Amino acid sequence: MTDDDNLETRLAEQDVFEPPESFVSQANVTDAGIYEEFEENWPECWEAAADLLDWYEGYDEVLDDSNPPFYEWFTGGSLNASHECVDRHLPERADEVAIEWVGEPEDEADRSITYGELHREVNEFAAALRELGVGEDDVVTMHMPMVPAHPIALLACARIGAPHSVVFAGFSASALAERMNAADSEYLITADGYYRRGDALDHLSKSREGVADVEHDVETVVVDRLGPNGDDHGHELRENEHDYDDLLAANEGTTVEPVERDAEDMLFLMYTSGTTGKPKGVKHTTGGYLAWTAWTSQAVLDVKPEDTYFCSADIGWITGHSYIVYGPLALGTTTTMYEGAPDYPEEDRFWEIIDDLDVTQFYTAPTAIRSFMKWGAEYPARHDLSSLRLLGTVGEPINPKPWKWYYKHIGGEECPIVDTWWQTETGGHMITTLPGVKDMKPGSAGPALPGVDAQIVDGDGEEVPAGGAGYLTVQKPWPGMLRTLYKNDERFIEEYWAEYSDTDSDDPADWVYFPEDGAKIDDEGYITVVGRVDDVVNVSGHRLGTMEIESAVVSAEGVAEAAVVGADDDLKGEVVHAYVILEGDAADEDTMRERIEAAVEEQIGPIARPAKVVFTPELPKTRSGKIMRRLLEEISDGEELGNTSTLRNPEVVRDIEAEVRGE
Ligand code: 6R9
Numbered sequence: 001m002t003d004d005d006n007l008e009t010r011l012a013e014q015d016v017f018e019p020p021e022s023f024v025s026q027a028n029v030t031d032a033g034i035y036e037e038f039e040e041n042w043p044e045c046w047e048a049a050a051d052l053l054d055w056y057e058g059y060d061e062v063l064d065d066s067n068p069p070f071y072e073w074f075t076g077g078s079l080n081a082s083h084e085c086v087d088r089h090l091p092e093r094a095d096e097v098a099i100e101w102v103g104e105p106e107d108e109a110d111r112s113i114t115y116g117e118l119h120r121e122v123n124e125f126a127a128a129l130r131e132l133g134v135g136e137d138d139v140v141t142m143h144m145p146m147v148p149a150h151p152i153a154l155l156a157c158a159r160i161g162a163p164h165s166v167v168f169a170g171f172s173a174s175a176l177a178e179r180m181n182a183a184d185s186e187y188l189i190t191a192d193g194y195y196r197r198g199d200a201l202d203h204l205s206k207s208r209e210g211v212a213d214v215e216h217d218v219e220t221v222v223v224d225r226l227g228p229n230g231d232d233h234g235h236e237l238r239e240n241e242h243d244y245d246d247l248l249a250a251n252e253g254t255t256v257e258p259v260e261r262d263a264e265d266m267l268f269l270m271y272t273s274g275t276t277g278k279p280k281g282v283k284h285t286t287g288g289y290l291a292w293t294a295w296t297s298q299a300v301l302d303v304k305p306e307d308t309y310f311c312s313a314d315i316g317w318i319t320g321h322s323y324i325v326y327g328p329l330a331l332g333t334t335t336t337m338y339e340g341a342p343d344y345p346e347e348d349r350f351w352e353i354i355d356d357l358d359v360t361q362f363y364t365a366p367t368a369i370r371s372f373m374k375w376g377a378e379y380p381a382r383h384d385l386s387s388l389r390l391l392g393t394v395g396e397p398i399n400p401k402p403w404k405w406y407y408k409h410i411g412g413e414e415c416p417i418v419d420t421w422w423q424t425e426t427g428g429h430m431i432t433t434l435p436g437v438k439d440m441k442p443g444s445a446g447p448a449l450p451g452v453d454a455q456i457v458d459g460d461g462e463e464v465p466a467g468g469a470g471y472l473t474v475q476k477p478w479p480g481m482l483r484t485l486y487k488n489d490e491r492f493i494e495e496y497w498a499e500y501s502d503t504d505s506d507d508p509a510d511w512v513y514f515p516e517d518g519a520k521i522d523d524e525g526y527i528t529v530v531g532r533v534d535d536v537v538n539v540s541g542h543r544l545g546t547m548e549i550e551s552a553v554v555s556a557e558g559v560a561e562a563a564v565v566g567a568d569d570d571l572k573g574e575v576v577h578a579y580v581i582l583e584g585d586a587a588d589e590d591t592m593r594e595r596i597e598a599a600v601e602e603q604i605g606p607i608a609r610p611a612k613v614v615f616t617p618e619l620p621k622t623r624s625g626k627i628m629r630r631l632l633e634e635i636s637d638g639e640e641l642g643n644t645s646t647l648r649n650p651e652v653v654r655d656i657e658a659e660v661r662g663e
Helices: 003-011 034-040 044-050 081-085 087-093 115-132 149-159 173-182 204-212 244-250 286-299 318-330 349-357 366-375 400-410 489-496 546-555 589-603 629-636 651-662
Strands: 061-064 072-075 097-102 111-114 140-143 164-166 187-191 193-196 199-202 219-223 241-243 266-272 280-285 308-311 334-338 361-364 390-394 417-420 454-457 469-474 517-521 527-532 536-539 542-545 559-569 573-582 612-615
Touching: 003 400, 044 061, 044 286, 072 286, 081 087, 081 149, 081 286, 081 318, 087 115, 097 115, 097 308, 097 349, 111 115, 115 149, 115 219, 115 244, 140 149, 140 173, 140 204, 149 164, 149 187, 149 266, 149 318, 173 204, 173 589, 187 204, 199 204, 204 219, 219 244, 241 244, 266 286, 266 318, 280 286, 286 318, 308 318, 308 349, 318 334, 334 349, 349 361, 366 400, 390 400, 400 417, 454 517, 469 527, 527 536, 536 546, 536 559, 542 546, 546 559, 546 573, 546 589, 559 629, 573 589, 573 629, 589 612, 612 651, 629 651
Parallel strands: 097 334, 140 164, 140 187, 164 266, 187 219, 219 241, 308 334, 308 361, 361 390, 390 417, 536 573, 573 612
Antiparallel strands: 061 072, 097 111, 193 199, 266 280, 454 469, 469 517, 517 527, 536 542, 559 573
């Protein structure tokens, strides 16, 4: 019998897994009473999170809920995130590694940055930013690959009280410009390029193109990643562009006093996709967010200072912010960041890193795990992974099969897996097992964390009974929650609260947060999050708005109308399908397909490129003229078609179906 047959027979039927004893015996949280204790003592229970931080000024109130849904946490308290993540660890840990940076290619590029070195570089860069004119509350945008200067730049901004707004480096020039304009951001930090599968990729050209579309002047800092290897695509710095290393050199040894920030002062903005075409500027604050990421890093990821923790996300997404940078560094541990691809130079790259660095926790996405499975168990088998103590997943639902593969082949059946449900908006984990306390059920994220009041409701907002399905809601606020959408309180209420709240009430009990996910719940309170119920697609764990993609598709010359849906995909979870009506005099279909792909790449980025473009003379529409995307999704997924009786043009559905099936 092969290894995989073995897994099949032994693990296939098992649907509950106890936390391994070797893990429990050392876990940060092991007391099952924590659930009841937090419920009884809410919201004061969250002092436990605040206690993980080193406040300058103690807070007066844990929660101010006098003006829902504009909740405030730890009011009156003050702190600085850069002090929390760097300075306060110096007495004990100045010579310990804060950041293990693994570069590509594997030349001498790898860098172990101690807390002492981190302190020095963060201070020098903070001084440089000030010199460039960055003041408190000025938004600094970053469009950076996974280089050490990225977390350093975040912390330097935090140090001087300048909120950062990170735009994923894979996003296009126009996506960058749109976000800089929306945030009135006058500063950009970028890099000349980065390595991917051995190639030195140009990045600066894209950032520059974005800056050209920004409505105001921009000062740009450029990190020289490629130049030292002679690969810099011939870039020479222009006016208003500053070399990162020169800035550090000019400020050598300078220290900058961390600015005392109010708990509710903005730490950062992050733009994310929603139902409409315009990205939403999610605002996170200093006290609540940092307390939340520190507490969940400790309770869920079991982070301890002596660990070497590795999260394979990109800092350009919320997972990287919360669980590569802020949470782990707030706890004074060693956090690992990797520049390259998981299959370069070979498909064992992550396992090699884990083996080399003796990684203790590994946190990745289901889409990656599905790839590992496809590549085969021989790759992890090449390495000693016994340093691992805990595994995590995030970003999309994970099916039992990849869960069990991960459990066996990466965790050696000795590591609990935390399947963490959360969002850009929640700041950190919300639904997951506490690994030292709760049994795991593959496919289900688990119960809500202690102190988190998650409920599954029906369309009227009534709680569904155990065993039921409906919409996920959060009935009480939590410290890590977004505070608003940047300069748009109205949209904040509309997007997240209006659905299930009495928006005229000032009683917090009448306010319910709606994350726009569908979910099921079992009789032990374990929640299975099924996926988005709004127009968001989840491609390889990356959250993309179908409306944004649609407007890119429609902008291609020759396109009359388009509808974009997410189609199920074995590897990526979902992929983008575009249904397109061409104008009468449009070019031929091959040319049009190329044009559409180019438009999406240019306006959003390669990750949003449609996997399939279907040309059709008509789109299914309701009598009021709304495109019925649900039907297109069913066609894409090869499902039985639902009700078409409300359509104005039911016959078109069969035609489209025939076209898709015929391909
Ligand atoms: C952290 C992050 C949020 C959306 C969320 C949901 C999906 C995330 C999940 C999950 C099932 C999990 N999602 N974790 N679905 N199980 N463990 O991914 O933030 O990019 O804002 O995406 O991702 O649909 O609403 P973000």
